[in-house]
Amino acid sequence: MLSLSKRAELMPASPIRKLVPFAQEAKKNGIKVYHLNIGQPDIKTPELFFEAIRNFDAPVLEYALSQGDIKLIDSFKKYYEKCNIDFEQDEIIITYGGSEAIILSLMAIGDPGDEVLVPEPFYANYNGFACEAGLVIKPITTKAEEGFHLPSKEYIKSLIKPNTRAIMISNPCNPTGTVYTKGELKMLGEIALEHDIFLIGDEVYREFVYDGLEFTSLMHIPEIRDRVIICDSISKRYSACGARIGCVCSKNKDFMKTIMKFAQARLCVATIEMLGATSLINTTKEYFQEVNKEYQKRRDIVYNALLNIPGVVCEKPMGAFYVVAKLPIDDAEDFAKWMLTDFNVNNATTMVAPAAGFYATPGLGKDEVRLAYILKEEDLTVAMDILAKGIKAYSNK
């Protein structure tokens, strides 16, 4: 019989998009839906991006270089210098967003059946990338009560097997908002050295750190510079998600040579979007400061609202624009669906992402949701009020 691959069967559907039909139905019925379920910011994309694009004037839209436009690579290089990260031009390859950076990295370091350790809850699409590459994600379970910080070195070491190829972290973390401490990164570095494995850092939220906390990159740990892979993206940093521009960077020459072979096979990344992205390096410091202040305000609104809901467990998230909160309910998926189908306050409701999809361990996260604080102050305040009322009404059902 004409059949698809096992990979096709194993490939997970997006756990976030599963509830979309219910949201669409609610909207059809005249209900306003506040989306706290997705990471699409409402912050204006810097005008520089659009100016650059409007000024494109070559008669032929040609292929770009496979490693990416040299000017864009150079703009990333300068950006990293400001972050105290010294990547050379040939240590940066432009990708289709952070997504391609991660999937190519997994393909370069692992073969089908090989394992990668990832703190859970983790960005749900990691499962998809691993499935495409044939790799298996083994979770390092972290807990809401501990602010989703890492467990002990001994515990993490106990998870490592001969076919473990890397530890991958999202820092600041999507979905938890956790910012790993320098001590935690050093510990991961020690493990990577002791077991001779790679460390993949998904650092697309690097600028989104609050309360004056300092961000530490995996590249800031000198001992492990030969085995660190940084996956990056302009999507959140410049509110340019639709550009699909990211990069993968490493000082490991063999790794970069492999990424270059993958990059050559798919020819190049979109020429026009690279042009727009190149101009973004000129974005002023003030832009980031304003954006950061705005998100910190939003974080406070969400966190304070959660604190005031009886039974919610949630440490203060320090980065990114997400938080995972344990709710006083049994089944967050049912709750999220119910909010869309059966609940509203003045014809408005709030959509949240059930957190189980961010866990690899079956059964975990069933009473948790991820909230993305990507709406402006007024909307966020209303959305959190509706959520609080919804939790109360759902519990009293």
Next chain:
Amino acid sequence: MLSLSKRAELMPASPIRKLVPFAQEAKKNGIKVYHLNIGQPDIKTPELFFEAIRNFDAPVLEYALSQGDIKLIDSFKKYYEKCNIDFEQDEIIITYGGSEAIILSLMAIGDPGDEVLVPEPFYANYNGFACEAGLVIKPITTKAEEGFHLPSKEYIKSLIKPNTRAIMISNPCNPTGTVYTKGELKMLGEIALEHDIFLIGDEVYREFVYDGLEFTSLMHIPEIRDRVIICDSISKRYSACGARIGCVCSKNKDFMKTIMKFAQARLCVATIEMLGATSLINTTKEYFQEVNKEYQKRRDIVYNALLNIPGVVCEKPMGAFYVVAKLPIDDAEDFAKWMLTDFNVNNATTMVAPAAGFYATPGLGKDEVRLAYILKEEDLTVAMDILAKGIKAYSNK
């Protein structure tokens, strides 16, 4: 020791890009290099593309839908109607060029170790896509003397094993310029039905067919519509290679459901480039007619020049903008390199692609080159004259 994957080792480097350093060196030394080695057309991209992009006016560059912008999907649907192919909206998913369409298709139908039959010589990057997906390409050898048309049904059937998942063709063919006949496609259809496997048609050169020949799509064979996968791209059709916009289409619902899961994992394709691509459906028929006439003229220049070189074997190519020719030399790679390092006519030389990289069978294609006729008339005439003189000089060494 910190090591990469077996896949990283197996991943082929681009055979075309290997000679690039010699071309760069030649240019440094003041030699003009006519590039017949790459498929980057010099035809103007329709102005409609740039107009659409300049008119983008949303304040935030947001994620698009994972399946692609609905307007773009609809524009592909209308385009297919004109080609007598009836794809519905949910049978079309937008991809990063034809490249992503192919790699996702391979991942959907095959698991590591599974095989796909492809007529050789074939587009070299198929090797890369297969390697990334863990699949193995088994060649169906075709010959210059036979215009690279397919061998007998019996022979092709003899290559099929229990883990053969599909037959994939490029039609019109890159690198050979061969346009498969309706009879050949029907034969492949029969094989696909008898062995219950998929048929993947890379039809990105659909419009590039000469001498009034009619193009037949795999979708024009009614019996196999449940198992045909069409991989497509706007790159060549509208001279918009840098847009990286393509699509994968099929009437097989399970297949499309799987592609959608892959598409969701990488979120979406570039928003701005999709906008430009959407406008291209309005490109006038006259554009295609002019472009077609131009390429036919170029094909004639190249083919007639090849006919006049003693010892060259080459049937008239009927489509795409490539030709593979057997030259009266032993080692086309050495010859191509020598043209760049040791030969010039009035400080100009011609760069060609050695064809061995397009074969999977070791040893085949060593005396063949691929020429892309993507230069304007005058340049092409000079380039072919230099090539003829080069072959003579190289043979007399």
